[in-house]
Amino acid sequence: MTQTYLHNKFLTIILKCQNLRKPVSILIAISGGKDSLCLIKLVEDFNHTYNYLYDIEYIYVDHQWRADSQRNIKHLLNYTCITNNNTYIYQIHKAHMSESTVRKVRYQIILQHAIKHKTQIIFTAHNQTDQLETFLLNLIRGTGLEGLSSLPLIRQIKNHIHIIRPLIKMNTGDIIWFCHKFNLPIWSDKTNFYYSNSRNRIRYELLPYLKGYFSPMIEDNIINFLSLSSIENEYIKQNAIKLYINSRHSYYIAFNYKVIQYQHLALKRRVFHLFFYYNFNKHLNHKILNKLIEYMHIKNQRKISVIWENLKINLYKNWVYIQ
Template structure:
């Protein structure tokens, strides 16, 4: 039976390029089980994906993690594809650190197994929850809208989120319709986890007492902000390529000086991330902006981590 979710999913995947070697990250919850069903049905119909693998990261935070692994194994065994399971020793780390660790493992697995597309089961609801989480952490426009449909995360590896336009309520309907075996995650009811409090308390409260359909309005804001953010990003990349030194790790700030501060900051962020894999913080960003926009041309130095940033003779360079 082809549902409207099948049609939406099939239309999205059919329009994408290079979806041939796919690694699907799953958790056992309703979103990932729904994704398994959709991608398996898609490939049965079109046979366009040459290789599909599944991956599960077990942080061993829950007492029932071994039972969940058995549950997932039994379900994936019904497909012709492999499931890789990585178990991480129980660590006391934050949600953000756990997320970063998961992505490191997933990307490494994709590289080693020559899988060019990573697929996750993030939904429209996840996008809104992530927006709130990052907004409260003081993230920029780039950070609060970073959970996008598609992103290049490595030289030849892309991550796609084909459920990002679908609400969790629709996915719940889909799972019930096909009697999909969803693992009930007890940690989803732990209110000491920020995302759960957003999901069960804050967003319903805003919906009831401030504005109905708030998720629809926030989703519209995120999508429009993504367009603006992408415009800034593309212009910053072009200017970075023009202003960087051809052989040395240096940036000619005369090229970026006439630009709007939003562009200037983004170019500086690209420079440090591209050359040192470091995210430039707000304090250093504004300190550098102040120095490159000053009229005098005296040598200035800023120490940041193990880097000595020099501003002199129209150049920013590192000792």
């Protein structure tokens, strides 16, 4: 087997993942594109050499947006069948969903499959360029530090399942070179060139513009910024989790705001976000959040109630609780 720069990089990334230090079952989310084929090739070559991973399965979610989706599936199955691993195909039957909605549905399908089959690790083929594009999309939408630090190498989700992105340190240019070197049968998806898609416009217009007119090193600079932001975000997140655990009620959906009242504003905001996301899977509105933090500091206050998305949020006797 020919060892390339990406093979060595993949090996380094795999060895960094503590979750892969023991035999685990792995579900690999794929498409017919260059990133997925690169990931399949790297995984199969790695396993052929080290026999380290076991019980590998592939999963593909068909949005059925394109007229050639059936041919794409056949093309993908022709390639994955040489791996002797199972490939699962799911189809989304609801048409006219937004891109963000389809992305959420796709993740739910993959997650439910992993839970059903007791899979511990999910691999996705997100690369460094995807990370750059996601950063710019989130920045335009007005995200905070958490959103800027999206698409990390490893993310833990429910039921002790981890998402790992082994290509996140590899850029599109290296992946294209890798696919050409090994003659991987990339399926050309014409929707990747529709400028009605915000991500495509960022990829083909905004990033080249920034590189050409502001800094040829813009991609490296953004990646460095994201790396630093991720470290700082993780520090704030860990401290916020400790505060939330110390402040929450042992029985009711409530937490004692006196525990966080004199903490830094960044930690207070995080604790409120954790409370609503953990209990209701909701992202708290910024205006409501600012009101709640302001109400926390009113001396000798009576009971205060705020209505938000059918939830009655109460502040009374040092507690934030929901009716």
